Amino acid sequence: MTTDTGTGSVIGRPLDRTDGSLKTTGGARYAAEFRLADLCHAVMVLSTIARGRIVDLDSTRAENAPGVLLVLSHRNAPTLPEHGRAAFKPPAGRALSLFQDDEVHYNRQPIAVVVADTFEHAVAAAALVDARYAPEVALLDFERERASAYAPKEIYGKPPDACWGDVDAGARVADVHVDATFTTPMQNHNPLEPHATIADWDGEHLTLYDATQYVSGVRDAVAKTLGMPADSVRVVSPFVGGGFGCKGSAWSHVVLSAMCARKLARPVKLVVDRQQMFGPVGGRPRTLQRVALGARKDGTLTYVRHELFANTSDFEDWTEASAVVSRMMYACPNGATTHRLVKLNTGTPTFQRAPGEATGNFALEVAMDELAIALALDPLALRLRNYAEREADTGKPFSSKHLRECYARAAERFGWARRNPSPRSMRDGRDLVGFGMATASYPAHRMTAQARAALMPDGTFVVQSGTQDIGTGTYTVMTQVAADALGVPPARVRFELGDTNLPRAPVSGGSMSAASVGPAVQAACRKLRQMVIAQAARDSASPLQGVTPGRVSVDDGVLLIRDEPSRRETIAALAGRAERPLEATAEAAPGKENERLALHSFGAVFVEVRVDPDLGVIRVPRIVAAYDIGRPLNEKTARSQLQGGIVWGMSFALLEDSLMDARNGRIVNANLAEYHVPVNADVGTIDVTFVDHPDYAFNPLGIRGIGEIGITGVPAAVCNAIHHATGRRLRDLPMTLDKLLSNTPPY
Numbered sequence: 240m241t242t243d244t245g246t247g248s249v250i251g252r253p254l255d256r257t258d259g260s261l262k263t264t265g266g267a268r269y270a271a272e273f274r275l276a277d278l279c280h281a282v283m284v285l286s287t288i289a290r291g292r293i294v295d296l297d298s299t300r301a302e303n304a305p306g307v308l309l310v311l312s313h314r315n316a317p318t319l320p321e322h323g324r325a326a327f328k329p330p331a332g333r334a335l336s337l338f339q340d341d342e343v344h345y346n347r348q349p350i351a352v353v354v355a356d357t358f359e360h361a362v363a364a365a366a367l368v369d370a371r372y373a374p375e376v377a378l379l380d381f382e383r384e385r386a387s388a389y390a391p392k393e394i395y396g397k398p399p400d401a402c403w404g405d406v407d408a409g410a411r412v413a414d415v416h417v418d419a420t421f422t423t424p425m426q427n428h429n430p431l432e433p434h435a436t437i438a439d440w441d442g443e444h445l446t447l448y449d450a451t452q453y454v455s456g457v458r459d460a461v462a463k464t465l466g467m468p469a470d471s472v473r474v475v476s477p478f479v480g481g482g483f484g485c486k487g488s489a490w491s492h493v494v495l496s497a498m499c500a501r502k503l504a505r506p507v508k509l510v511v512d513r514q515q516m517f518g519p520v521g522g523r524p525r526t527l528q529r530v531a532l533g534a535r536k537d538g539t540l541t542y543v544r545h546e547l548f549a550n551t552s553d554f555e556d557w558t559e560a561s562a563v564v565s566r567m568m569y570a571c572p573n574g575a576t577t578h579r580l581v582k583l584n585t586g587t588p589t590f591q592r593a594p595g596e597a598t599g600n601f602a603l604e605v606a607m608d609e610l611a612i613a614l615a616l617d618p619l620a621l622r623l624r625n626y627a628e629r630e631a632d633t634g635k636p637f638s639s640k641h642l643r644e645c646y647a648r649a650a651e652r653f654g655w656a657r658r659n660p661s662p663r664s665m666r667d668g669r670d671l672v673g674f675g676m677a678t679a680s681y682p683a684h685r686m687t688a689q690a691r692a693a694l695m696p697d698g699t700f701v702v703q704s705g706t707q708d709i710g711t712g713t714y715t716v717m718t719q720v721a722a723d724a725l726g727v728p729p730a731r732v733r734f735e736l737g738d739t740n741l742p743r744a745p746v747s748g749g750s751m752s753a754a755s756v757g758p759a760v761q762a763a764c765r766k767l768r769q770m771v772i773a774q775a776a777r778d779s780a781s782p783l784q785g786v787t788p789g790r791v792s793v794d795d796g797v798l799l800i801r802d803e804p805s806r807r808e809t810i811a812a813l814a815g816r817a818e819r820p821l822e823a824t825a826e827a828a829p830g831k832e833n834e835r836l837a838l839h840s841f842g843a844v845f846v847e848v849r850v851d852p853d854l855g856v857i858r859v860p861r862i863v864a865a866y867d868i869g870r871p872l873n874e875k876t877a878r879s880q881l882q883g884g885i886v887w888g889m890s891f892a893l894l895e896d897s898l899m900d901a902r903n904g905r906i907v908n909a910n911l912a913e914y915h916v917p918v919n920a921d922v923g924t925i926d927v928t929f930v931d932h933p934d935y936a937f938n939p940l941g942i943r944g945i946g947e948i949g950i951t952g953v954p955a956a957v958c959n960a961i962h963h964a965t966g967r968r969l970r971d972l973p974m975t976l977d978k979l980l981s982n983t984p985p986y
């Protein structure tokens with residue numbers, strides 16, 4: 240029996256993280272922790288106006304400060320190919336601020352870099368750089384600029400607008416209508432590890448130690464920006480302290496550190512500080528969404544209309560694709576979805592966990608709750624009434640969809656049947672109690688990936704791919720995939736990643752690493768297993784010499800023939816006699832499945848809130864969620880990712896809000912004291928389960944990504960629970976107590 244799948248497989252088991260002890264003992268090296276001889280320290284100076292020109296940048300005092308080696312600005316920066324725009328191709332290649340001109344497009348735009356012998360000297364000198372500006376009137380008023388909103392050319396290959404059926408006809412036959420407007424604020428990325436880069440030149444060769452979700456993307460973007468061949472740049476990133484979209488792109492600081500290091504002929508370290516996370520490295524844009532739904536008396540949807548407005552910068556289009564979710568969530572014969580961009584003088588927004596889905600799902604799933612109330616239907620019953628077997632706009636069937644099972648499982652574990660549908664009807668002591676639910680969803684993405692596997696002389700295996708572990712558990716789950724395909728215990732496999740010298744893999748974004756890299760690792764390891772068997776059959780010293788390879792199994796690191804128990808030996812024994820290591824490489828790419836199938840993950844989220852009726856304080860003691868994410872590779876890391884996503888969903892619902900000063904476009908709460916995120920005391924019980932149906936139509940491992948779906952559904956379920964508790968509908972995130980106390984009940 241082989242160990243490919245099924246019982247006995249290490250796939251799915253809650254294996255501890257293979258890198259856990261390295262992390263807990265401080266042995267895991269993050270980008271800023273590489274020790275290089277002669278390393279010097281760079282600190283960015285950022286603009287203090289939102290729009291205008293730099294008329295004078297006086298760096299004399301900074302240059303004369305102790306330890307200062309260089310002040311780089313538009314006055315002395317080298318001219319780059321195409322003014323620094325040669326690599327423009329998101330996700331990795333963005334429109335950067337590389338000191339090619341004197342223009343300022345947003346507050347906290349990099350305008351200079353100070354490099355010194357110590358970090359303290361660089362910080363002190365950076366404060367001495369004196370910029371004077373000729374300010375211009377900045378676009379900062381989202382509501383006013385919305386009048387000039389425009390459609391982006393496309394949203395990652397999808398059209399910005401999509402219509403199906405006839406919405407007007409759908410509206411004529413509807414008995415009940417809901418038409419509601421929702422807003423979500425700008426949010427900023429705050430992984431525990433901020434962005435950081437060390438740039439080190441050796442002649443014409445550049446090595447970057449970078450905190451990134453995409454080593455080969457950074458390599459390509461930096462090489463093109465600087466006008467170098469890609470193979471002259473190496474990017475190393477073995478550990479990343481969280482990456483939720485921001486580290487998918489090579490932002491200005493990466494190239495700036497390389498420019499400084501080249502000028503100084505010394506390695507340069509540049510760490511983006513916490514306040515600098517609020518501007519030059521992207522974030523979630525502000526959105527305004529209008530969702531209109533119509534249904535017959537029995538709850539059958541007759542139309543959906545979903546319009547999105549989101550801000551972008553004045554120098555790059557980036558779209559929060561919120562309305563896309565309404566193209567696939569429910570069976571609805573008529574629909575229209577649109578996306579419009581509002582130019583503002585802000586940094587360019589970017590991917591932030593479940594970009595599009597997290598915001599779009601909030602609007603749609605709250606509108607569905609409002610429709611359920613208007614119809615006097617149970618919110619779960621309304622969703623079941625409109626259960627989709629196909630994507631509404633394309634008509635493609637789902638590759639594998641078990642959302643009904645998620646609804647049933649989560650409703651049962653939550654105790655949804657105990658819900659009294661009337662708002663303000665449930666109490667616990669003084670507190671109002673509310674139960675709310677929503678559907679979670681995220682598309683399944685996959686891209687081409689390569690992997691290499693080698694048998695070492697000691698009988699262990701080294702398996703490699705130039706992917707990333709952004710805290711998600713890639714080291715661990717790829718070890719499991721490799722061990723399973725090789726037929727050996729996971730302890731015999733060492734998985735390596737995070738280096739452009741390794742076989743190429745895609746960005747660890749869009750929840751696609753496991754589904755992309757897993758099949759490549761599996762293919763390389765299966766190939767290598769066949770090579771090991773063939774080697775045994777050839778080796779005169781092996782008890783398996785002369786055997787037909789098809790008769791050999793590999794189990795727990797032992798080569799054996801089932802019906803001839805005497806003919807067996809360990810892989811370690813065979814490896815010890817090999818003249819050179821056996822090695823196999825493989826590439827795995829998606830087929831044409833997305834041409835005929837809709838590829839999505841789903842989940843059901845149920846939330847309990849407690850609201851203080853006088854003070855409006857909102858607590859979330861309990862969240863129950865069930866997910867259909869294909870086959871979980873590791874129950875423990877999968878649960879951990881989904882719990883993390885759910886906590887972020889709570890944060891999205893109740894806390895996070897990047898507040899911009901309307902006069903100068905500066906985010907004023909640019910720190911973790913005032914940009915609120917949940918602490919342990921804010922988080923109650925989170926119950927996560929999986930329905931576990933492998934999706935082999937999507938990839939040979941049957942897995943779909945799980946990085947982002949956890950955040951979706953939660954903001955809507957919290958909003959719906961607050962409505963159930965209080966009778967008040969909050970359509971503007973975050974749902975803070977002041978909004979609750981000042982809101983007039985619509986029902």
Ligand code: MOS
Binds near residue numbers: 483487594750
């Ligand atoms: Mo995720 S926003 O694709 O890193």
